[in-house]
Amino acid sequence: MRTxxxxxxxxxxxxxxxxxxxPLAxxxxxxxxxxxxxxxxxxTTRFAALAQRAITDSDTAALGAELARYDQLYDAPAAVLDRQGDVLVASRPDVLVTDDPDDGARVALALAGRRSPTAQTIWPWDTRPMLLAEPVLVGGEVxxxxxxxSPTGALRGGVLIVWxxxxxxxxxxxxxxxxxALPLVRWILAPIEELDAGTARVAAAVRAGRPAEPVGAERGPPELRRLTRDFDAMAATVSATLEAQRSFVADAGHQLRNPLTALRLRLATHAEDLVDAPVAPEVRDGPGAALEEVDRLTAVLDALLALARTEGRVAPPVEVALDRVLDERVGTWAVLAEYEGLDLHRAGARGLVVPSDPVTVATVLDAVLDNAVKYAPPGSAVELTTARVEGAVEVAVRDHGPGLAPDELDRATERFWRKSWEDGGSGLGxxxxxxxxxxxxxxxxxxxxDDGGLRVVLRWPPTRA
Structure with a gap:
């Protein structure tokens, strides 16, 4: 902006x-x-006056000498013409050799008894000489x-010097x-430059849960300094709000988990007590249904905590070897997949490296694999594939479950959206x-x-070498 x-x-x-x-030039x-x-x-007027006697006396010797001295002194040829326009006397023979039609017009005006008009402005690129012609009058007769x-080289040189x-x-x-202007521009832009440099630091600090370092510009116009103070206040408010949100999520998660665990134990104990009790079937089945709801509430709570941790985590990207992360996740989920009657396997390119965060990548894969294992029918396969497509790195998880309708793809990643409320999911995966x-x-x-199911693709853009 300074530039x-x-x-x-x-x-x-x-x-x-x-x-x-x-205008000055x-x-x-x-x-x-x-x-x-x-x-x-x-x-020229003086020569016209001298020419009166020479023409009257028919003696041009003295006039010729005067014209020659003038030409020698100023390098400006001069001549006197008779009334027919023929050269009567001249300082050099080619004095009237010129290609400018304006010069002929000036001579014609002089022979008609009129004086030379004012010369046009001579510019440095105009090499034409200045020709002036004055009538010679004897007794009022031309x-x-x-x-x-007159050559104009000296004139043009002087104009060039002035220019x-x-x-x-x-x-x-x-x-x-x-x-x-440079100090003034620096003074004006000082708050903006400090704000620009501090914005990235403040954003990183806010997302990481650290106190935001204030910008607090001390130089620059009062309006821009006030802008930096307002920005500091906003950053402090956002930081405090996010910290309160994280604290609430963490505290609520721990506080809710303990009562849910206790409630589940009580319901399990109560269900065992009712196994041999002479009660109606709906009473005997009540604790079991309540246990299912407690498990569902626990799953929703775990998903909310995972979402909060995912949104709050900000880590600088590092070179992540995908093979290690993918093999760990496949090994972890293979047990559950086998229990559900699924074939979970990995295929595709190996040795891929991406700039990312391994913990976040593992969290994403857990959410996608959990979704695939949950909805894939028994006996089908869940495929985790890797590939490099036009420089981009792709990690895909494919299941053969019911999939989604085309108009449901945009909503599938919304919080708490579910294809059906009877599938038992939390809508957060x-x-x-x-x-x-x-x-x-x-x-x-x-x-x-084309053959059904859902394919979730995680794609990293090509990296510059």
């Missing part, structure tokens, strides 16, 4: 310099042209014209403006997997294979 502000300031300064410099060229025109007009042809000085002054002004995938640096996708 952009400096560019804006520089553009404004350049606009001011050009707005002042261009044009004025310098016009002034130099007018000065030379006035000087050469006086010389008898000829005096002509001077160079203006350009140098503009560059100096631009440099001074930049040097003066895929929600835990989706949140954990984000923190593992991957994306979770749900796919519907």
């Amino acid at each position: 952009r502000l400096l560019v804006v300031v520089s553009v404004l300064v350049v606009a001011v310099v050009l707005g002042l410099g261009i 044009m004025s310098a060229a016009a002034g130099s042209t007018a000065e030379m025109f006035t000087d050469r007009l006086g010389d 008898r000829g014209a005096a002509v001077t042809v 160079g000085g203006l350009a140098a002054a503009g560059l100096v002004a631009l440099a001074v403006a930049a040097l003066a 895929l929600a835990i997997a989706a949140r954990g995938a984000e923190r593992a640096g991957a994306a979770l996708a749900l796919e519907l294979p």
